[in-house]
Amino acid sequence: MTGRDYFATVQLSDRDGELLAGVGESCELVPESSLPWLIEQRLIRPFADFTPIPDPEPGSPEDGPQEEG
């Protein structure tokens, strides 16, 4: 298990206040010992859970109104 596989859902810092990960950022700086409780509380999520929204196909209804002509 490595923090590189996870992104933060809240801002994370170390005890001294140094930023470990901002919202949406990789948790590679988060100590491995902290990962289990952060995962359990869903404060970090695996990148594998993140499904990017694909760009709409040109001409599809999701692509917005088409110019007349």
Next chain:
Amino acid sequence: MAKYSSANVAFFLHSGHDLLGVSTDLSDTVEGLTEDATVLGATWQTPLPTGTKRAELTQAGYFDNAADSSHHVFNEQQGTSRVVSLGYEGNTLGKNATCYAGAYASKYSRIVSKNQLHRAAATYQITGASDECVIIAPLAARTTDGNTQTTPWDNAVLSTNGAGYLQVNAITLSGRPSVVIRLRHSDDNSTYADLATFAAVSAIGAERVAITGTINRYVAIAWAWGGSGGTPSVTAAVMLNRA
């Protein structure tokens, strides 16, 4: 267990305004309402709890028309909802404090008697919550960005749901737009995560934020100023209720 006296009362904040210096008596009451369910043939009256609670706060003290003092806070303010915090054990990390949200000073009395200083008294009806809290950050001035994560409150165990209270007693922006104060928590006192964020502060005031979900055993605060330059300062206290 310990006993406390009037000397231990550290603050009595009304949406940031500290009325400790003009208060002599405080009484906070939480009552579980009951309905008389006595039926025919019963020998003893049978009050049954309805599940509804009522909180009431009364205070007595001196009339003071100084800005931000008792008259300013109470006069013609019967319709103003306040966030009230009473630090009755002292202004120290981990001490208990009682906090109220939706506190209306519904009754304000000025009392004038011969050979005495004028008095002021107020009775609050609490429409929101009455929360037993722990002081996470004592009332103190805080300047540059920082946190209390090296001196967190250790509750020994985690809990679920609660509320955070922020009281801002004084603020000097010094060219900054505002300061954002956050509650932070940790399971291992190594990595800290945001727990709740109060609205950006640019004036004296107070806020209660409800917390849903896990509150880990270690809790601290962090604060960050917007903008740059100057010598800003905010005098604030933060309390936490664990449901």
